[in-house]
Amino acid sequence: MRVLFRFFAATQCRGRSAVYEALSESVAGDDALLGLLLDTPGDQRRPSLLFAAVNLLLAAHPGDELSAYYAIHGGRRTPDERLVPAFAAFCADHRDELLRLLRERSTQTNEIRRCVALRLALDHVRRRLPGPFALVEVGASAGLNLLFDHYGYRLNGRQDPGAGAPVISCEVRGDPNGFALGTAPRITRRLGIDRNPVDLSDPDARAWLEAFIWPEQVGELATLRAATDLALASAELSVVPGEATTDTARLIGQLPGSEPVVVFTASLLSYLAAEARSAFVAQLQEAAAHRPVAWAFAEGPGLLATVGLHTPALNGPLSRRNSLYAVGVSLRGPGLRDDQLLALADPYLRWLAPARTKADDFAWLPSDG
Known part of the structure; x- marks a missing residue:
């Protein structure tokens, strides 16, 4: 999974999302966040699914520090030293909800x-x-x-x-x-x-x-x-x-x-x-x-x-x-x-x-x- 997240950062995020590029690199090196995914079925361990689950929950918690980095939620902050800790804290605080989403939901995009x-x-x-x-x-x-x-x-x-x-x-x-x-x-x-x-x-x-x-x-x-x-x-x-x-x-x-x-x-x-x-x-x-x-x-x-x-x-x-x-x-x-x-x-x-x-x-x- 480390390789998958680094590949996602390099090929999908670079030039498209500075937030997800930084978060993908951080997940690749974080045993706790990778452990969250290891509690889900193998075909559910996708970067896009993890970030969507976080995004869905974040929409319901607009006052969370992490939302400041999401322009779609009204945030204006660019990636800095607080982004990764805010993401890790949000995942820890909402671990049970994230696990449910990661186990039950499937990737759904309509580009x-x-x-x-x-x-x-x-x-x-x-x-x-x-x-x-x-x-x-x-x-x-x-x-x-x-x-x-x-x-x-x-x-x-x-x-x-x-x-x-x-x-x-x-x-x-x-x-x-x-x-x-x-x-x-x-x-x-x-x-x-x-x-x-x-x-x-x-x-x-x-x-x-x-x-x-x-x-x-x-x-x-x-x-x-x-x-x-x-x-x-x-x-x-x-x-x-x-x-x-x-x-x-x-x-x-x-x-x-x-x-x-x-x-x-x-x-x-x-x-x-x-x-x-x-x-x-x-x-x-x-x-x-x-x-x-x-x-x-x-x-x-x-x-x-x-x-x-x-x-x-x-x-x-x-x-x-x-x-x-x-x-x-x-x-x-x-x-x-x-x-x-x-x-x-x-x-x-x-x-x-x-x-x-x-x-x-x-x-x-x-x-x-």
Whole structure:
């Protein structure tokens, strides 16, 4: 676990959250805090889960010293010598509540900025398959990404004319001249699949979803709440319980119509063991025997390299760049198979670097993005 927290600090927190970077390093060297996690099931020992549990409880204790470091709770203090002791004290004071959350809750994030990856993938799919499309997200959480075409998009500060709210911002790196997202296609049906779907009508469920917003991310919290309000007012989407590795093909098969199905995943593979990743891809192939299926993904290159995608770039150094995500599409269906990497991106789609050629291995992109 020490290695896991240090990796989290270096690859996920650096440049994104000074608070979580400092806390991740401190947890890695603190036997008492690591001992808290050792009292939980093995698959629950995730940095994101610990920090979300603390964040949830902190929202109910706004006067605690630790809240001064969380801008989302009104704090203005930057990391200093008191941050780690305040975090350790809070964990000690609320140990029983934290243990309950760590044992019973699961990771639930809904980073709607990843809709930029979905938009890019849909542009590619539309050039190969006629629309409209049915849209399925596996690992959908609350299903907010299913409403991608209701959001506004701001790329490099340039916003879509007439864009709606909330607005998703993303930096385009490399050669952004002329890069633009195409018009969103018509979506006939929107279905989310998740092991533990988030019921947005439940205030406790919404609070748990918000607990995964990081301390400095005031804007992201506002965006999440705006997207939540939009989803609550929408009758278009449905999120149902299901396992990615056993239920995906069956649930796709229950969709009426014969239009192509776009299946979107973002960070799903990181939660699946090697055998489970292969089982999920087999589910896609099973579904594609009956109607065209396009797997649109934003996933770690090293994990994608283990599931048999026909992209030569994943056989080289790109497969070792797991601090970044590959955005792409795998088209499957009767007589159809085409895999394409479209971009390399920050895991949270704060920035995206479009591929320069069909065989781009992104060696031109600096190692730090």
